[in-house]
Amino acid sequence: MGREQLLREFQRVRAFTEKLCQPLAVDDYQIQSIVQTSPPKWHLAHVSWFFETFILEHFKPDHAPFHASFDYLFNSYYYTHGKMQPRPERGLLSRPTVEHVMAYRAYIDEQIRKLINQVDEKAWPSLSNRMVLGLNHEQQHQELLLMDIKHNFFINPLRPAYRDTLVIPAGATSPMHWFECEGGLYSIGHQGEGFSFDNETPRHSVLLYDHRLADRLITNGEYLEFITDGGYTNPALWLADGWALLQTQQWRHPLYWEQQDSEWRQFTLSGLQPLNHAEPVCHISYFEADAYARWVGKRLPKEEELEVALEEQKMIGNFTNTDLFHPVPAKKDGQWFGDLWAWTCSPYIAYPGFKPLAGRMGEYNGKFMSSQMVLKGGSCVTPKGHTRASYRNFFYPNERWMFSGLRLAEDVA
Incomplete structure (x- = not known):
């Protein structure tokens, strides 16, 4: 995959993650209904942490971390990398705020764009492979976002809708063959x-x-x-x-x-x-x-x-x-x-x-x-x-x- 194509794909995937969060109120970003789920805010930050940890820090030795504590807060399960916030306690983090997390995403986006444009040809194949892994990782979290949002809303007695404009599928099913x-x-x-x-x-x-x-x-x-x-x-x-x-x-x-x-x-x-x-x-x-x-x-x-x-x-x-x-x-x-x-x-x-x-x-x-x-x-x-x-x-x-x-x-x- 060439540089321009990879950059377009990076921008597309990152934008879709944020689009999925647009229907949320700021209070919705904080909820963790069960151990298996994570707050939407955590998902947004974790996928950025992945790009920072496994790509920026690897290919750019002079990379300046956005925040020193984010490595602990948003590591998921990479014990060989370092310690992390316990999974059941991700929903206890009122800070960083949603605004701060979005600023983190913007910072990582800009650093990745610069890296794609500036890395030398010798390192390009390795960078490209890791970027594709990072994009597929973020797509996995897009699915997790919707899974977790659904459960987070389900435990609310108000039974709120994530999007009340979604079309409800109708029609009959075909006979089983x-x-x-x-x-x-x-x-x-x-x-x-x-x-x-x-x-x-x-x-x-x-x-x-x-x-x-x-x-x-x-x-x-x-x-x-x-x-x-x-x-x-x-x-x-x-x-x-x-x-x-x-x-x-x-x-x-x-x-x-x-x-x-x-x-x-x-x-x-x-x-x-x-x-x-x-x-x-x-x-x-x-x-x-x-x-x-x-x-x-x-x-x-x-x-x-x-x-x-x-x-x-x-x-x-x-x-x-x-x-x-x-x-x-x-x-x-x-x-x-x-x-x-x-x-x-x-x-x-x-x-x-x-x-x-x-x-x-x-x-x-x-x-x-x-x-x-x-x-x-x-x-x-x-x-x-x-x-x-x-x-x-x-x-x-x-x-x-x-x-x-x-x-x-x-x-x-």
Whole structure:
């Protein structure tokens, strides 16, 4: 990527992050509803810290930090770099103010622009690679921003809307069809010249058996049948950890659902709305997805099965560019990318021969390869162009504040 192109992409990505925050009141920037979320103000500063720490300080030895304490406040989990504000306490920081954080962003933007224009040709390939990583990192936080804002607003009894101008998707969903997949030796993992995270590599061979994949996600209406049939009260359907979680948390439906006068409603980024039975069911944990699959006599897809299928699909779907920030009913050509991250039954572990990035950035992905599950396909709050067939998202099986959904699979005898 050339200098001018990289600079334009940097400006585009940075501007979109700030655009996502425009509907917020100044008070909204401070809230951290649960340990998993972060205040919007923290996201805005952290992605700037990433550019400052891993790019400016590396390529510009005389770089003057914007503020000496920001290295502690906005480091996320890079322990090999230094100490940090405890994650559960990010919402306790009334200072720096939003205005101060925006000044920090402007300072980093200007320093990055100068660096792109001035770095010598010998250092350019290395700088370009790190910049692309930084941009993809910021795009991940764009999705996290919308996830966290939604939960922050949900815990407010007023149920405020992030944007009351968002269009509410309507229409019916297409009938489910089954995508036939022949067994054999396949390859998965990133290939080609485009960007990928280290956890998508190396490309390697996997053995698949004959199976089928549903061509769309499970809908609210279909999931409601599971609830009505006593799915949340039948221990035979649940993994042991999932059943224990149900007893302690008293879950009886997906996150953001609530029943009012026998009518189901769902909290969205446009506020509380009637539940559309044709939309994909959203904000479910791995345990809920697995229990539903057992209830219908199917299973969740394996990571390698879904990746092989995604490689055959066009990269089209409902991403942030649609400006809906909510999943939509499936169309007749299926539902593969966008809308919701689909749970797989595969643990998030290293590929054979995996090597993390060198140095401090090696903490980016590899150290999380424990006790989490893989999701694939992207969501309605994923920036367009950010995901791909080999992309490996990962969350703990009990988490559900992300835009997660459910696709079925079955073995072919």
